[in-house]
Amino acid sequence: MSQVTTTDLYEVTMALSYLREDMRAPATFGLFVRDLPPERGFLVAAGLEPALDHLSRFRVGRSDVEEFAEALRRPAEDLGPLLGLSFDGEVRAVPEGRLVLAGEPLLEVTAPLPQAQLVETYLLSLLCHQTVVAAKAARCVLAAAGRPLVDFSLRRAHGPEAGTTAARLCALVGFAATSNVAAAARYGIPAAGTMAHSYVEAFGSEEQAFRAFARTHPGPVTFLVDTFDTDRGVATAARVFRDLGLGPGCGIRLDSGDLGALARRARGALDAAGLPDVQIIASGGLDEYGVDRLVREGAPIDVYAVGSRVGVAADAPYPDAAYKLVEYDGRPVMKLSPGKVTAPGRKQVFRGPGLRDVIGLANEEPPEGTEPLLRTVMRGGLRTEPPDTLAAARLRFEADLAHLPEEARRIRSPVAPLPTVSTRLTALTTVVRHRIEVRTGSGR
Amino acid sequence: MSQVTTTDLYEVTMALSYLREDMRAPATFGLFVRDLPPERGFLVAAGLEPALDHLSRFRVGRSDVEEFAEALRRPAEDLGPLLGLSFDGEVRAVPEGRLVLAGEPLLEVTAPLPQAQLVETYLLSLLCHQTVVAAKAARCVLAAAGRPLVDFSLRRAHGPEAGTTAARLCALVGFAATSNVAAAARYGIPAAGTMAHSYVEAFGSEEQAFRAFARTHPGPVTFLVDTFDTDRGVATAARVFRDLGLGPGCGIRLDSGDLGALARRARGALDAAGLPDVQIIASGGLDEYGVDRLVREGAPIDVYAVGSRVGVAADAPYPDAAYKLVEYDGRPVMKLSPGKVTAPGRKQVFRGPGLRDVIGLANEEPPEGTEPLLRTVMRGGLRTEPPDTLAAARLRFEADLAHLPEEARRIRSPVAPLPTVSTRLTALTTVVRHRIEVRTGSGR
Known part of the structure; x- marks a missing residue:
């Protein structure tokens, strides 16, 4: 079965529309878990290796176009702009094995909008369940x-x-x-x-x-x-x-x-x-x-x-994960849907001792004593480094686990560390929200 | 990845032992769900089509033997008897789409013991989750x-x-x-x-x-x-x-x-x-x-x-399913493990109106007004009929659903129909249990 067509149809309708409207500017999507499931003091970043495999092989072939056309009940000619599309974007990601917390991007994809959109579903299907099973x-x-x-x-x-x-x-x-x-x-x-x-x-x-x-x-x-x-x-x-x-x-x-x-x-x-x-x-x-x-x-x-x-991660079989547009053509964006508000802009997670994390913007100076979690793992559609090993991921996991606070390690009723949000990200969120509310008339 | 080696190692250790001990007599294993998950009034038989695909392609090749040997840390020569082993047994099964209840075999495999054992894990991995997701x-x-x-x-x-x-x-x-x-x-x-x-x-x-x-x-x-x-x-x-x-x-x-x-x-x-x-x-x-x-x-x-x-069938992501030996070389068998007692012998499910089912022996006369659920779908390792269609399975589902009692259809706190056990199966269970207790000294 084609990995390319193993996707939600709406990725195709949107990508086609972006291509028709010539909206090919760079877009950044962030994949993150909004809230940890109950009884979880942390999640474990997992699924990145197969995700990078997928992206590096991604290419819309003729038979994919035919499947898309069939799904849309349209002639394949209408889908011409999709043919040959591959992924040549950038991926910044938390390496496998690291502990992650609510709201922290596991991965950010930056690519021409149609590409970044088309890969959404498959990335989610890899990272969502792997993250909860690993946890x-x-x-x-x-x-x-x-x-x-x-x-x-x-x-x-x-x-x-x-x-x-x-x-x-x-x-x-x-x-x-x-x-x-x-x-x-x-x-x-x-x-x-x-x-x-x-x-x-x-x-x-x-x-x-x-x-x-x-x-x-x-x-x-x-x-x-x-x-x-x-x-x-x-x-x-x-x-x-x-x-x-x-x-x-x-x-x-x-x-x-x-x-x-x-x-x-x-x-x-x-x-x-x-x-x-x-x-x-x-x-x-x-x-x-x-x-x-x-x-x-x-x-x-x-x-x-x-x-x-x-x-099957029986008591938390899926995470509350999302792949959200955070920037398009240099403009930070967010959504205001009830209960699903997202923060705009390309992000970085700065890990302090004891998993006191700060979620900030990608171009911020790391706060003193912190380490950035997201690394650039793909550029121009190519891996920036050789495939990761299970042994390396295991070492990262063990190192993070050693710093996990006691209350997050508890089996019953654990309390997860809550990342804070940097001043700059908070300020950007306020500005973008205001701009959207003014333009759409919402929030009044 | 090889479907043959996508299995639990113990299937291999056991199959190898059976071959060495020349225990190749026909064995029947039954795959069933012991108890329905909470909040379920029924399950839906599902996964049979891929299961039959798997069985009809099953053949232990040279690279499979090498993987098995590596897993056992033994030279591949020791595993010679496994090479070329394929599945040439019989499968009786409940067709996809039919409603099934606690204790009812979804499928019974009858084949030379090493074969019937080797296919256990893969069959479970197909049928278990498909049955709960379909439900x-x-x-x-x-x-x-x-x-x-x-x-x-x-x-x-x-x-x-x-x-x-x-x-x-x-x-x-x-x-x-x-x-x-x-x-x-x-x-x-x-x-x-x-x-x-x-x-x-x-x-x-x-x-x-x-x-x-x-x-x-x-x-x-x-x-x-x-x-x-x-x-x-x-x-x-x-x-x-x-x-x-x-x-x-x-x-x-x-x-x-x-x-x-x-x-x-x-x-x-x-x-x-x-x-x-x-x-x-x-x-x-x-x-x-x-x-x-x-x-x-x-x-x-x-x-x-x-x-x-x-x-993910979030509130019941896996069933309490088992693949149990019920007959070997013409001799009905059962286990007596606490909470996991199984009934011996090859079985049939006789469906009465309103899903009043009777679980009996395969060679029993169907009770009046009932219909047997298990059909012979594979014989000599070959399908007995062309692959099933989704449309046919859907019709079977709709027909069974129309007869499901109101209390089993409820979304909150449904009550599943409870199959009864035929007099002959009850008698056989008593006899076999007694025989085992005498021989093993258990149950005294």
Whole structure:
């Protein structure tokens, strides 16, 4: 399917109109999240790499024009001006892995108006969900407090592509592994996975199943122990581990029931069997809330596998994100729609210590002791630097996380830092609002 | 990316073990949703067409084996038995568009155990989210009570592929159009879309923007009227419509604020301007709850556009779905994990009038006055019939919806019909449970 036509039709109607009206002056659009979802103390910038891939390949081909024409029920000739259009603009963006807050642009696109408009939908479809999934996964990292996490989200993500994206985002925020083989190969992430309940059922007995598994997979193995009765499953696993002389690197997985209580009993049984090195892995409906509860109650769980709820960011599956025109032909613009007022002008986010951020104008002097978050990552439609690596993004994430205030790190009722707005941006907003109100007669 | 390796690693470890142990007897797995999400009176079977595409193309190639080996940190030679494995099994499934209830298999796969196991994750990743998104969209159709709906979900869906899937599902349950051009082309859905706030802002005045839009797009147009001040926007739109002699087929779109109140004022203004044929389209954070409220308060809104919340099924973004082994080598199996007990054996769903369903065994006589839901759609790895059409799925959806009881159709606190279990399935479950408890010593 063409990435170019995977877009809202209105981008096409508008771009066509801009071309007809000869409105090709540079426009800047800012992509930002208006308000953080409930129960979020931060978001994580994510999705930039695929976004830049998209922009660098963007070119309206003949078959795209035909699809657009069909959608508009017009002859393809009417859409001639779109043919061959590619993206040769500039992108300033927050690198992946950095923490972002409400109102902070994740990305600003500056390009001739028709181009900057046409790429809106696809950019939103990449950055919106990746940002919330990365944030959800990051909260799991906070909850696990140093214990390894494994991504099990593929099966319930919104399709195989979304699942593979989720695996990448989990790795970006520090997960130890993913169950998704394709994602592991594509992104260089360790893969993890052992057996399902069906495996035990197919053999009919846990002992037969565990022994067969160890025959097929020499070396450390993990046994799923809750297919019938967890305590007995643990005992069977312990017996097989001992019989086969296994121990270090091995594990048992609990996937149902009261994970804390079962883990305590399992730990006791394993230790009593002389298997202190066998790890306990917990899964089954977990996300940061479940992990946090288990960690706080001191459950002897060594590894947490999280899936469904994290891959879809279940309690905040989309952000209140927008891609808004902030400047056209050198003129700052804004909208005044109720509840959706935007701030005009090209922006920069100045990050102070403890994520005390200032949202200002792109050409402002950085306030003392702050660091600008947005970098120029594309110029003339070309990347300004080689593709980013997951490892680099992960380091950025870890560095920002280390400075996140305690109240924003909380799993329950976190309080996000609130960026302030620079004097210059506030002044510009006032001027532009006044100018629009005078011209349109609104606001009186 | 390979569809074959887009799977959980444990499918591979298990399949390899089955091959090594020569466990290639036929296995049946059932894919079902254990419990409906809160606020759902039904689900809609969806995702079968791509699932059958996947199965008919499934073949483990050399590069897949290499990815698997890398994930397992083993030499590719160890995985030799997997090379060339394809799917040549049978699939019985509920056709897309039919309503489904808790515990009812959406699909049953019967194939040699390694094959049936290997395809688990990908099938789940297709059917899980499609079923919940289709159900969410179906509830919008109920709420709109006959008014046309438009899908605007692409930008906030979980990636471009998920957005395109959502467009198809919205069409499947009766939406009139989608904003997604690629989905429109691919699935033969009407495309819809007009202008964004940025369009108005780029011109600086609504009047100039509307006139330019009409110049580019001769014929009926829709103007977005809430960029600055909605009442004034409506007045400007009315003036432009009249000046240009436009009316029937045209519309205005409201995208913010109190949509009901704004629509009433807009309707009054349009009627007073002699434009009774100009339609009012509402958008902005709507899903079935918002549409229901507006319809109940009698808002004069002609078309509803729903997006973010529907495309991600925001309040139920994943179902409690499972793919469980129910029979192996002619022997019915089940698991007894706490809270996750499954029923053994190959099943059929017998649909009675008013969705009074009976879940029974596949080889049972249908109870009088019922219709079996699962059909054999694949045999020997080949489809038994030509690919289904969206139109046929939509007809099935409409037919089932017409029989859905009133309490399941409710938008707030719906009550789903609860399938009953046939005497034969209940008896089999008792026997199998007893057999397992005796053998494993559990349940005592």
